Amino acid sequence: xxxxxxxERLVNKFSSLPGVGKKTAQRYAYFLLTQSAxxxxxxxxxxxxxxxxxxxxxxxxxxxxxxxxSICARPNKEPVVxxxxxxxxxxxxxxxxDFNGSFHVLHGxxxxxxxxxxxxxxxxxxLTRIGEEGIKEVxxxxxxxxxxxxxxxxxxNLLKPLGVxxxxxxxxxxxxxxxxxxxxxxxxxxxxxxxxx
Amino acid sequence: xxxxxxxERLVNKFSSLPGVGKKTAQRYAYFLLTQSAxxxxxxxxxxxxxxxxxxxxxxxxxxxxxxxxSICARPNKEPVVxxxxxxxxxxxxxxxxDFNGSFHVLHGxxxxxxxxxxxxxxxxxxLTRIGEEGIKEVxxxxxxxxxxxxxxxxxxNLLKPLGVxxxxxxxxxxxxxxxxxxxxxxxxxxxxxxxxx
Numbered sequence: 001x002x003x004x005x006x007x008e009r010l011v012n013k014f015s016s017l018p019g020v021g022k023k024t025a026q027r028y029a030y031f032l033l034t035q036s037a038x039x040x041x042x043x044x045x046x047x048x049x050x051x052x053x054x055x056x057x058x059x060x061x062x063x064x065x066x067x068x069x070s071i072c073a074r075p076n077k078e079p080v081v082x083x084x085x086x087x088x089x090x091x092x093x094x095x096x097x098d099f100n101g102s103f104h105v106l107h108g109x110x111x112x113x114x115x116x117x118x119x120x121x122x123x124x125x126x127l128t129r130i131g132e133e134g135i136k137e138v139x140x141x142x143x144x145x146x147x148x149x150x151x152x153x154x155x156x157n158l159l160k161p162l163g164v165x166x167x168x169x170x171x172x173x174x175x176x177x178x179x180x181x182x183x184x185x186x187x188x189x190x191x192x193x194x195x196x197x
Numbered sequence: 198x199x200x201x202x203x204x205e206r207l208v209n210k211f212s213s214l215p216g217v218g219k220k221t222a223q224r225y226a227y228f229l230l231t232q233s234a235x236x237x238x239x240x241x242x243x244x245x246x247x248x249x250x251x252x253x254x255x256x257x258x259x260x261x262x263x264x265x266x267s268i269c270a271r272p273n274k275e276p277v278v279x280x281x282x283x284x285x286x287x288x289x290x291x292x293x294x295d296f297n298g299s300f301h302v303l304h305g306x307x308x309x310x311x312x313x314x315x316x317x318x319x320x321x322x323x324l325t326r327i328g329e330e331g332i333k334e335v336x337x338x339x340x341x342x343x344x345x346x347x348x349x350x351x352x353x354n355l356l357k358p359l360g361v362x363x364x365x366x367x368x369x370x371x372x373x374x375x376x377x378x379x380x381x382x383x384x385x386x387x388x389x390x391x392x393x394x
Contacts, residue, residue, distance in 0.1 A: 003267070004250075004251060004260065004261065004262045005262070006243065006246045006247045006250045006251065006262065007247055007251055007260065007262075009243045009246070009247070010243045010244060010246075010247040013239070013240045013243045013244075016240075017225045017228055017229075018224055018225070018228050019221075019224070020225075024216075026285065026288070027215055027216070027285070028214045028215070028217075029247065030260075030283070030284060030285050031214055031215050032214075032244060032247070032248065033247065033248060033251055033260060033284075035248075037248055037249070040244055040245060040248040041245060041248075042210070043210045043213075043241075043244060044240075044241035044242070044244045044245050045241070046203070046206045046207045046210045047207060047210075047229060047237055047240060047241045047244075048237060048238060048241050049203045049206070049207075050203045050204055050206070050207040050226065050229070050230065051229065051230060051232075051234055051237040051238075052234070053201075053203045054201060054203065054204055054230055063201065063204065063227075063230060064201065065201045065202070065203065065204075070200070086227070087227060087230075088223065088224070088227050091223070
């Protein structure tokens with residue numbers, strides 16, 4: 001259209017968000033322009049505020065606005081650590097009310113194609129925690145894909161000498177899914193991990 | 198998760214964008230937190246900057262950072278005005294290179310259900326323009342839905358006494374679409390508006 005530089009800039013910023021293309025970014029930008037100046041100011045302030053206030057928990061690596069996140073600060077936790085790839089995985093697992101352990105965020109997985117080795121993710125502090133917190137079990141809850149599996153195996157090999165039980169999330173058919181549309185690998189895992197009822 | 202107030206606030210802000218639910222908003226917020234402080238600052242500045250700089254063109258009502266937008270300022274325009282609902286419709290129509298007229302943005306359509314009458318949209322200045330600019334034809338390019346059609350008819354009745362030709366975008370099957378999946382109303386319009394080849 002009529003090339004407005006600052007509009008272009010805003011559209012480009014929105015396009016940088018995950019999963020947002022040029023058209024969606026434009027939609028967001030146009031929407032913002034129809035909002036009041038105060039609302040836009042508020043939105044911008046919320047961004048800066050969040051970025052300034054939120055950092056990684058020094059224990060588990062999850063997002064927090066305190067030194068130690070509220071999950072790590074919980075009293076009477078079980079000595080179980082659930083290792084995940086990203087903070088959003090913590091959000092997902094926190095919805096499962098019956099887990100009372102703590103989390104450990106790797107901030108990535110081992111991925112040779114992207115030149116990401118064990119030293120590029122948050123594994124070292126996991127080792128420290130196991131000693132300090134007397135962790136008995138580590139549940140590796142990385143995604144069930146190639147990189148997630150590789151990272152899980154790496155962590156298992158690393159921790160076994162320390163006498164910690166290392167487990168992995170069960171794999172099988174998801175609740176509410178239909179067998180007809182379930183992929184062969186998932187079905188094969190579901191079959192081999194079958195349980196007596 | 199661990200209720201971080203400023204994160205909640207940012208997620209809520211993102212949720213206010215059109216078509217963005219809680220989960221997508223969370224994804225955007227988490228992504229922003231992984232960006233550098235400078236990048237986030239830049240994004241926020243782009244928002245405020247765009248909102249401060251961009252306003253409506255005093256002639257056509259489109260977004261612009263000048264007094265008159267670049268389309269209205271073009272020399273040797275045809276005396277044809279294309280009336281649209283929103284600025285993003287101008288963007289869409291500007292991609293059609295062979296239209297050399299100007300635009301007029303209504304900023305809405307007549308919608309009794311939302312209590313929006315003719316006085317709530319940018320129609321008055323269209324009447325002024327027709328006299329001042331010697332407009333010969335008005336193409337009403339509001340969306341082909343109930344409100345868009347009603348607005349088109351209202352504008353046509355308003356302008357006919359002024360001796361202006363009022364036209365409407367042609368309706369028919371879209372390029373590349375499949376007849377099988379085209380709705381009955383569209384097919385009926387396409388049939389009744391058929392052209393000799």
